[in-house]
Amino acid sequence: AEIAQRNFVQTLTKTFAQLSIGLAIFDRNRQLALFNPALIDLTSLPADFLSARPSLVSFFDRMRENRVMPEPKDYANWREQIAELVVAATDGRYSETWTLPSGLTYRVSGRPHPDGAIAFLFEDISAEISLTRRFRADLELGQATLDGLDTAVVVFSSTGELTLCNKAYRSLWRCDPDQSLAEYTLRDALPLW
Numbered sequence: 001a002e003i004a005q006r007n008f009v010q011t012l013t014k015t016f017a018q019l020s021i022g023l024a025i026f027d028r029n030r031q032l033a034l035f036n037p038a039l040i041d042l043t044s045l046p047a048d049f050l051s052a053r054p055s056l057v058s059f060f061d062r063m064r065e066n067r068v069m070p071e072p073k074d075y076a077n078w079r080e081q082i083a084e085l086v087v088a089a090t091d092g093r094y095s096e097t098w099t100l101p102s103g104l105t106y107r108v109s110g111r112p113h114p115d116g117a118i119a120f121l122f123e124d125i126s127a128e129i130s131l132t133r134r135f136r137a138d139l140e141l142g143q144a145t146l147d148g149l150d151t152a153v154v155v156f157s158s159t160g161e162l163t164l165c166n167k168a169y170r171s172l173w174r175c176d177p178d179q180s181l182a183e184y185t186l187r188d189a190l191p192l193w
Contacts (some may be wrong), residue, residue: 009034010184015083030056030086040082042122044067056118057082067101069108078102085110097125105129160186 012034016023026032031053037178040047044066056060060082064067070080088094089110098106106125109183146153146166152173154165162177162184170176173192177184 007035021121024059024120024122025113026056026059026118026120031120032056032059040120042124056086060085070098072128078150086118089120094120097129154189156186156189162189 003135013036016034016036019036020167022040022042023034023036024032024039025034030054031052032050035050037044040050043063043070045062049062057079064078065072072081085094092111094108094110098108100106104126105126107121107125109121111119111121113119128143143164143166144163147168149166150168152166152169152171154169155163157163164175173189175192177188
């Protein structure tokens with residue numbers, strides 16, 4: 001049974017070694033039982049520390065020291081937060097986005113595993129977040145540019161749904177399509193015009 005278990009762990013290790021998502025599996029005693037190379041890359045935790053099978057609390061303490069997780073505002077509540085994190089992960093409810101002091105953003109999730117184990121997944125989503133922020137900034141810039149025009153501008157999609165309009169349009173026609181819960185369409189606009 002021990003040989004079969006060891007072979008199984010080796011197979012999992014080889015599989016998880018290829019992932020770009022950091023993986024940390026803690027056994028029912030909350031000792032680190034398995035991790036992959038991506039975890040080392042993402043957390044900057046030394047391999048010898050991880051190989052020593054640290055406790056879950058030691059693991060997160062070291063991450064906090066390395067500034068690879070958001071700094072707790074109140075250290076006195078830190079242990080309580082870790083306990084809540086473990087309970088949420090045990091239930092499969094733990095999923096957070098961590099914005100780190102380094103500017104990186106991680107998606108961290110915790111999932112229960114058989115026999116009382118807990119797995120934590122660490123995914124670097126910095127590029128995705130940066131792209132989303134840039135996209136929003138571009139949209140806001142486009143809207144601000146349109147709002148700066150004195151001419152009323154409205155754009156409808158090929159299906160007749162409002163895509164965008166500017167301040168001058170809202171002022172001229174005394175309507176604000178964004179305030180409606182229903183989709184504002186060309187059919188709604190034509191009688192108004």
